[in-house]
Amino acid sequence: MRQILDSLLRDALRSLEDSEGWTGLAGTSPELERSRDPRHGDFTSNVAMRVAKRYGRKPREFAAALKDRLAASELIESVEVAGPGFVNLRLSAEAIHGEVRRMLGEGESYGKSDAGQGRRVLVEYVSSNPTGPLHIGHGRNAAQGASLANLLRATGHAVNEEYYVNDAGRQIDILAASVWLRYVETLGNELPFPRNAYQGGYVSNIAARVVERHGAALCGDVAAVAEVFGPAAGGEQEGLAGDDAANADSSHDPDADARIDRLIAAIRGSAGDDSFQTVVDAALDEVLADIRDDLEAFSVRFDRWFSERSLTGGGAVDRALKTLEANGHLYEKDGATWFRSSALGDDKDRVVVRENGATTYLASDIAYHLDKYERGYDVMLNVLGSDHHGYVARLKAAVEALTGHGERLEVQFVQFVVLYRGNVKAQMSTRAGEFVTLRQLREEVGNDAARFIYVSRSNDQHLDFDLELAKSQSSDNPVYYVQYAHARIASMLRRMADNGLSRPDAGGVKLGALEEPEERSLMVALGRFPEVVELAADKRAPHHVVHYVRGIAAEFHAWYNAHRILVDDDDVRDARVTLALAVGCVIRNALGLVGVSAPESM
RNA sequence: GCGCCCGUAGCUCAGUGGAUAGAGCGCUGCCCUCCGGAGGCAGAAGUCGGGGGUUCGAAUCCCUCCGGGCGCGCCA
Incomplete structure (x- = not known):
């Protein structure tokens, strides 16, 4: 239009x-x-x-x-x-009526376009460290990423969705060490549990599985490991902390870091590398399976789960670093290898190979993005938590250094989520151990409400998520308000069928019978849908779809309240039913884009 | 200190450089002989954080100041 x-x-x-x-x-x-x-x-x-x-x-x-x-x-x-x-x-009336006919003709395709001209987009999102269950912040990232992917597909882009699995590196070793400690504990050998190890109950669950599968075979010499904790080591906990302690321990304590590294080394030494690796694999399998199930239930599906380990193991990291080196982007200092990212817009240079010879997370990520580039994506769109914004400049510098196309990397940030129960802040507190997982949230408020509310705000706006509101089955709840409009239309159609009235034929219906001002306004508003989809895709802003569909529901309810649809006059009734069908179509398509169902009844 | 994001109605937020800044909640007063009242109508409510600038025109762009969040590791 x-x-x-x-x-x-x-x-x-x-x-x-x-x-x-x-x-x-x-x-x-x-x-x-x-x-x-x-x-x-x-x-x-x-x-x-x-x-x-x-x-x-x-x-x-x-x-x-x-x-x-x-x-x-x-x-x-x-x-x-x-x-x-x-x-x-x-x-003109012709223009408006033609658009309404188009909606019914195109059905679930209405709103789609070829604006993207088949440009290839890789949306990478969630990519949470597989060190524990997803929390509510990851939920917002998931909802945002999945909605963006839907929007880009709807606007004619060739989209793939990927989750980058950080299955290599120190955090995973810490997770494995945490599991191992719980494992030996289950077997009756209590050791201190470091504050910066993973505290969550899921760690013990994984440990229990390891016991089931391997018995005591992975213990090694527990007494030798205990020496890491020094002579004072007893059975007491070293301190209390939340589930996310290893990450949340923001004032990162070098002593604690060194101690946990010694712990990992001791476990490897006494139980053997193979045993440790068995624990690592068990932990990863469990955590990833949990994340996968969680996202699946949230209607979030990835085309590929890209393993970081596959990059290090497959030589991709070495290859990326060699390329950087060949082009003069690397140098040695203090025993480490640095990437001269400051020459390409970053604040400072970054280490890619540590003094101890291990490559950094950045090195893997560079290799990953080189891989993405080589797979031919025009746009590499990453959805990240806003706390990672400082990371982008170095990654962009790397993409530019390797490919000359730094502009292909696009990052969308998602701000934090604060949970409320009514007016009371229910935010997770790592200290108190109140850890709100995505699963808990989904179980409490339902997938539809969660997906809808997650993308109801601009992504660079903090989100206040009110659990009471999300659960309430009233017009206060925007999700129900919109879904109710859809259910109301379905209900009206059922009544029609009960009364032996047949559905009007979209081609032959006399839309000129729609003479009420609200009807014209509603038809015009429906015709905006394709523009809203394009805008939302363009701006990477799914919340436009949410606001739009709320508006449509509001106009529909007002119209429905003011004018009877199933009137005796055949022309008027057919025209109104047609309009209601068009409203249903647009609501369905809009909700579909943000992963929310459009129920026939509620 | 430096960098990124945010300051819009009492609250939560929309707002693609345009005409008199909009929703929802809350508040006030109304509407069911009627297709689902899980709905609707009407009203009150704002120096768009402050101050400069660019423009025919600024909530929107630029500068500056004041609030708030986040980030500044050989962590990921």
Whole structure:
């Protein structure tokens, strides 16, 4: 719809350029927008105000000239020059009715476009460390990423979704050490449990599985390991901390770090590398299976789970580093190998190979992004928690250094989620051990409410998630409000069938029977859907879809309340039912984009 | 200290450089002989954090100050 009007305006501009000799005019974008105020028509263009001066005309004069050139399209009912020089267009009934027919004809495809022209996009999201269950913050990332992927697909991009599994590195060793400690504990050998080990109950569950499967075979010499804790080591806990302690311990304590590294080394030494690896694998398997199930239940599915280990093991990291080195981006200092990222926009240079010879997380990530690039993606879109924003400059520098296409890396940040129960903050507190997992949230409020609320705010806005509101089955709850509109339509259709009324044929129905102002306004609003989808995809902002569909539901409820649909007059009834069907179609498609169901009844 | 994000109605938030800044909740007062009241209508409520600037036009862009969040590891 918008595109057709847009091209009409462009034609008019070209015609003005030809006849008036106003060179360059044809290349001007008309900037056609939806009018906010219905008194300003349906669409409005500000082109006159922007360019009139260039051709020595007053904006209103220019607008009047433009108005005269606008072809007498059957889509336009009237053109008006208003205010300081706006050109306002009012859609004809033909245009509006044609759009409604299109909705019903296209059905679930309505709203899709080929704007992306098949450009290949890889959306990487969640990518949470497999060291524990997903929490509510990951939930927002998941909802955001999955919705973005849907939006990009709907706008003609070739999309793949990926979860990068950080299954190598120190955090995993710490997880394995944590499991091992619980494991020997289960077998009756209590050792101190370091504060910066993983505290969560799931660690003990994994340990229990290890006991089932391997008995005491992985213990090694527990007494030897105990020496790490020093002579004072007893059976007491070293301290209390939350589930996420290893990450949450923000004032990172070098002593504690060193101690846990010694612990890992001691376990490896006494139980053997193979045994340790068995624990690592068991821990990863359990945690990843849990994450996978959790996301699956949340309607979040990845095309690929990309293992970091596959990069280190497969030589990809070495290859990426060699390429960087060959191009002069690496240097040695203090026994480590550094990437000169500061030459490409980063604050400072970054270590890629540590003094001890181990590659860093960044080195793996560089290799991963090189791999993405080589797979031919035009856009590498990463959805990250906002606490990772400091990381982007170095990664972008690396992509630029390796490929010369740093601009292909795009990062969307998702701000934090704060949970409320009514007015009371229910935020997880690592100290108190109140750890709210995504699973707990889903079980409490349901998947639909969670997905909807997660993407209801702009992603760079903190999200206050009210559990009571999300659970409430009232109009206060935006999810139910929208779903109710859909269910109401389905219910009306059931009643029709009960009364022996057949559904109108979208082609033959007389939409001219829709004479109420609310009906015109609703039809026009429905016709905006494809533009909303494009906007949301373009801006990487799924919340536009949520706000839009709420508005549609509100207009529908108002209309439904004011006017009876199943009236005796066949023409009016058929027309109204058709409109209701169109509303249902748009609500369904909109909810589908953000992963929320559109129920027939509630 | 430096960098990124955010300050819009009492609260939670929309707002693609445009015309009189919008929703929802809450508050006030209304509407069921009626297709699902899980609904609707009406009203009150704002110096768009402050101050400069760019522009025909700024909540939107630039500068600066004041609040709040996050980040500044040979962690991931």
